[in-house]
Amino acid sequence: MTKIKSSLKNKSMPKYQRIGEKLIGQILAGKHEIDSLLPTEKQLCTAYKISRHTAREALRYVEKTGLVERRQGSGTQVKRTSMPEQINEFINSINDLLLFGKRTRFDIRISDMIQLDADLAELLDVETGTDCIHVGGIRIEPHDKKPISYSNIYRPQHMDSVDELFKDKDTAIYAVVKALDSNNIGKIEQQIEACLLPAGLAEQLGAEANSAAMKITRRYFDKELKDLILVAQSIYPAKRFSHSSVLYPDS
Amino acid sequence: MTKIKSSLKNKSMPKYQRIGEKLIGQILAGKHEIDSLLPTEKQLCTAYKISRHTAREALRYVEKTGLVERRQGSGTQVKRTSMPEQINEFINSINDLLLFGKRTRFDIRISDMIQLDADLAELLDVETGTDCIHVGGIRIEPHDKKPISYSNIYRPQHMDSVDELFKDKDTAIYAVVKALDSNNIGKIEQQIEACLLPAGLAEQLGAEANSAAMKITRRYFDKELKDLILVAQSIYPAKRFSHSSVLYPDS
DNA sequence: GATATAAATATGTCCGGACAAATTCTAGAG
DNA sequence: CTCTAGAATTTGTCCGGACATATTTATATC
Numbered sequence: 415m416t417k418i419k420s421s422l423k424n425k426s427m428p429k430y431q432r433i434g435e436k437l438i439g440q441i442l443a444g445k446h447e448i449d450s451l452l453p454t455e456k457q458l459c460t461a462y463k464i465s466r467h468t469a470r471e472a473l474r475y476v477e478k479t480g481l482v483e484r485r486q487g488s489g490t491q492v493k494r495t496s497m498p499e500q501i502n503e504f505i506n507s508i509n510d511l512l513l514f515g516k517r518t519r520f521d522i523r524i525s526d527m528i529q530l531d532a533d534l535a536e537l538l539d540v541e542t543g544t545d546c547i548h549v550g551g552i553r554i555e556p557h558d559k560k561p562i563s564y565s566n567i568y569r570p571q572h573m574d575s576v577d578e579l580f581k582d583k584d585t586a587i588y589a590v591v592k593a594l595d596s597n598n599i600g601k602i603e604q605q606i607e608a609c610l611l612p613a614g615l616a617e618q619l620g621a622e623a624n625s626a627a628m629k630i631t632r633r634y635f636d637k638e639l640k641d642l643i644l645v646a647q648s649i650y651p652a653k654r655f656s657h658s659s660v661l662y663p664d665s
Numbered sequence: 666m667t668k669i670k671s672s673l674k675n676k677s678m679p680k681y682q683r684i685g686e687k688l689i690g691q692i693l694a695g696k697h698e699i700d701s702l703l704p705t706e707k708q709l710c711t712a713y714k715i716s717r718h719t720a721r722e723a724l725r726y727v728e729k730t731g732l733v734e735r736r737q738g739s740g741t742q743v744k745r746t747s748m749p750e751q752i753n754e755f756i757n758s759i760n761d762l763l764l765f766g767k768r769t770r771f772d773i774r775i776s777d778m779i780q781l782d783a784d785l786a787e788l789l790d791v792e793t794g795t796d797c798i799h800v801g802g803i804r805i806e807p808h809d810k811k812p813i814s815y816s817n818i819y820r821p822q823h824m825d826s827v828d829e830l831f832k833d834k835d836t837a838i839y840a841v842v843k844a845l846d847s848n849n850i851g852k853i854e855q856q857i858e859a860c861l862l863p864a865g866l867a868e869q870l871g872a873e874a875n876s877a878a879m880k881i882t883r884r885y886f887d888k889e890l891k892d893l894i895l896v897a898q899s900i901y902p903a904k905r906f907s908h909s910s911v912l913y914p915d916s
Numbered sequence: 917g918a919t920a921t922a923a924a925t926a927t928g929t930c931c932g933g934a935c936a937a938a939t940t941c942t943a944g945a946g
Numbered sequence: 947c948t949c950t951a952g953a954a955t956t957t958g959t960c961c962g963g964a965c966a967t968a969t970t971t972a973t974a975t976c
Contacts, residue, residue, distance in 0.1 A: 428929060465930080465932065470958090484957065486936095486937060486938045487939030487958095489939090489940095489956060490956095607879065608877040609877045609903060610877045626878070628857075679959060681959080681960085681962075705925085705927085705929070714963045716960060716962065717962085718961065718962080722959085735928090735970080736927070737966095739925095739970075741927085918959085919974100921972100921974080922959105922971100922972085923970100923972070924955100925976085926967100926973075927969095927970080929964100929965085930952075930965085933960105933966075934959100934960080934962105936958075936959070937957085937963100938955100938966085939956075939970105940956090942951100943950100943953095944949105945949085945958105
């Protein structure tokens with residue numbers, strides 16, 4: 415329990431990140447148009463009373479998101495006003511990410527405490543063997559008897575009241591919804607990869623073992639981007655899922 | 666050929682990049698085992714007679730590749746000894762989407778005229794049996810001999826000069842770059858799905874037949890969103906690609 | 917040997933400065 | 947009006963310093 419890394423408990427954010435996030439927020443709020451320039455390093459130094467170094471780190475932080483591009487002699491130009499993989503095309507709200515499509519429901523199959531193996535420990539950024547709350551279940555569409563995915567949710571112990579909700583199968587859904595309230599969420603890291611469907615899961619999903627599947631892993635961070643709220647890992651048989659999006663070029 | 670991005674032609678390299686590349690080369694050459702530590706900042710300063718700032722930039726450059734992880738109080742630890750999938754983040758520039766990552770190149774294997782079967786005809790929204798220009802090839806990383814993907818490009822006949830460029834293997838790259846000039850592109854429809862790697866492709870990619878793979882299909886439309894410029898279908902062995910993104914909630 | 921504490925080490929944040937390189941702006945000439 | 951050259955601006959590279967924070971190592975005690 416005490417093995418949870420203290421970095422997960424950090425409260426304060428470095429200056430450069432705070433300013434960077436502020437700039438990101440402004441861009442996403444439409445305050446800076448595409449092709450417009452962000453404040454220069456010099457302007458940021460004046461506005462926030464920081465060194466040029468910190469201003470550069472802040473802009474670097476923003477650039478890392480892909481929203482802007484920095485150009486020597488020119489400035490920092492806005493390239494996008496939405497995050498590259500915005501959820502809107504696929505799913506509308508955070509709550510829909512995992513659990514509730516318009517017409518699906520999540521059927522919890524298991525709710526327990528587990529000790530994380532090496533892979534999961536790495537995913538959650540804790541030590542192997544750490545205790546963790548685990549909830550697993552399938553996602554079902556009402557018109558179709560075959561589940562569309564199996565999801566495992568891993569919740570690092572926070573020692574708070576939400577933990578208790580997770581531990582009880584009957585309240586686990588509520589706990590997930592509560593934990594994933596969009597007011598709590600600052601960032602989601604998502605990973606999509608292909609894999610083969612393990613036999614145990616194949617059976618539960620009514621699909622063929624070792625057939626192609628898509629694995630989506632999402633790590634949900636809080637507003638300060640330090641606290642890992644939970645990790646959700648969902649496996650979709652290939653025929654039941656494809657990730658579609660429409661992209662518009664920068665110009 | 667002259668259209669290759671000018672950044673590929675840079676002669677001088679900043680110190681931090683030179684040292685970073687050297688470290689990368691050492692890792693890829695097996696000189697640093699997984700979990701081992703790279704030279705500390707201090708050691709790099711001594712070894713290369715550089716400031717701490719430059720040492721940090723060098724290590725930052727290496728960290729960006731995903732090969733290592735820096736940890737305060739600990740050092741810089743090797744996490745991989747081969748390059749992770751280079752298409753880690755959604756790539757900003759249209760020209761990079763398919764052909765040119767920062768450090769990859771596209772090696773054309775075939776260029777011919779085909780008659781579309783039913784699946785492809787549907788994809789290109791034409792009649793089965795329609796003639797179509799086809800270019801196929803693999804994508805290679807300089808540090809790694811294994812191809813990372815196989816791409817098939819289908820170009821509906823436009824009866825224009827670009828068509829002729831497509832038909833010649835030696836000018837096909839140029840044709841793709843020209844057709845995908847971002848001034849021409851109005852929309853891209855993208856589809857990501859899991860599949861099994863067909864035997865023929867598996868062999869060309871140095872991977873196992875029927876192993877998990879990711880298929881990305883992209884349809885490129887012109888500015889008026891009416892003309893389908895081309896369709897690109899790329900298959901990535903699972904271990905060589907995962908699609909990562911960072912999402913920020915609407916707020 | 918196990919445990920606790922202190923010291924040392926290594927990276928992270930932030931400050932300041934200087935010069936280089938790329939881009940933009942301005943003024944002058946034709 | 948267009949073009950060119952020079953100046954100004956903006957980011958990039960690199961130097962130095964200081965303090966903070968996290969991890970590892972060393973030492974003392976039981």
